[in-house]
Amino acid sequence: MSHGPGAGFKNPVFDSQRLFRQAMMALATPGQICEMAMDAEPPAPFMAAMAGLALCLVDFETPLWLDAAFDRPEVLQYLRFHTGARFAPKPDAAAFALIGHALAMPNLSDFSLGTLENPHRSTDLFIQVEYLSNGEGPTLAGPGVAVPIELRAGPLPRDFWAQRLAMQRHFPCGLDIYFVCGNRLAAVPRSTRLMGDLPCM
């Protein structure tokens, strides 16, 4: 390879702090769409907010699983250089999963849901989508949601929300899901309850 990895954070201390706070507020207010401003230069297929999440949360302690869209030499080089990440061979061995092509993603139950005694040992899913807005999607309620809010994200597998709904009864085991679209982010933690009829994707 002739080029080195693209630029990471210009100012690692303050950039990662700012992005963490934005991601944390997104998680604390499920369904709300937050801006994640980023000036790094990650390789394709990274969207800006995806690179932001990865650079501010991933390091050598957190095995990372990449889907086929992300499993490319430039991406591996970029993540190794900027985060020191180790890579997990299987989805359920990962602390974080980066998903670039959601339609081809594994079933949610293929990731680690944690255990009843250690529910925090689960995989966090970072999913890149082409559209992300409020309205015309499943209705979210639960902790962090003041007024039930609809979240439209996709394209996702047809039964994605049905899988997510089926997982609710396993709480506190479950997956915390972050949807990324460009430099925008919305989160659906495991504590969020899906209400009403699920739209068919």
Place this chain on the structure above:
Amino acid sequence: MIESPHETGYNFAYLDEQTKRMIRRAIMKAIAIPGYQVPFAAREMPMPHGWGTGGVQLTAALLGPEDVLKVIDQGADDTTNAVSIRQFFQKTAGIATTTRTDEASIIQTRHRIPEMPLKAGQILVYQVPIPEPLRFLEPRETETRKMHALEEYGLMHVKLYEDIARHGYIATTYAYPVRVEGRYVMDPSPIPKFDNPKMQMSPALQLFGAGREKRIYAIAPHTRVASLDFDDHPFKINRFDRPCALCGGEGVYLDEVLMDDRGQRMFVCSDTSYCESRRAMGHGPVDASAEPAR
């Protein structure tokens, strides 16, 4: 680089970046599983355990240059613990500090929730001595972990019942256990039970850090937080039969202050910022004799 007058030789807000990342990941899990205690690799801090090392580590992982920090100790901004933690972050992060609840973006607290209602976007960081509400009932971590996994909280109700059997009412007055979103029983840290209702559906994010015990837990905004009780002995907060002797504030938590060695005492707001802002607005002591009978 952002230039600030802070102590050189340390990273921004003292902790190194890898430690902050580890704490940040624990915070994320804690928010996603409200009330569940997430283990984290707490570091040695340049202050003793019991001085709020858990809260300090949370604050260090959260702080950015734009934050305005308020630190309270039993409601007061001007006592040793609050002053030393505030100075610690002034030195190591160079951030702005305040004593006013409404100006702060992050409020680190030891054992009180401010009287002024918190707003969306604010973060309340609690210092927690013993995070496990079941610890005095079951000393083994392996067992309490199982009890939380299986929602086996009968023992806690037995403890509260024993209060009723012995005293006729639930005599627990601080660190009063709560149930978060109908799932985890949680220790709200040693806040007076007077403050428990403020946790219910609060628009602010509440984070709890226990440094010695190496646990982080959280309550997301707008989360149901119910104090444990019985149908025939519902949860009640203590009421004070007099207003604050300085600002005349009612319905607030009061501290008893001894005035001399002959039993003279006065009751004043525990929340010094609240008391000062009321006095600045012209409120003063309520003259009991001038007050019409209520």
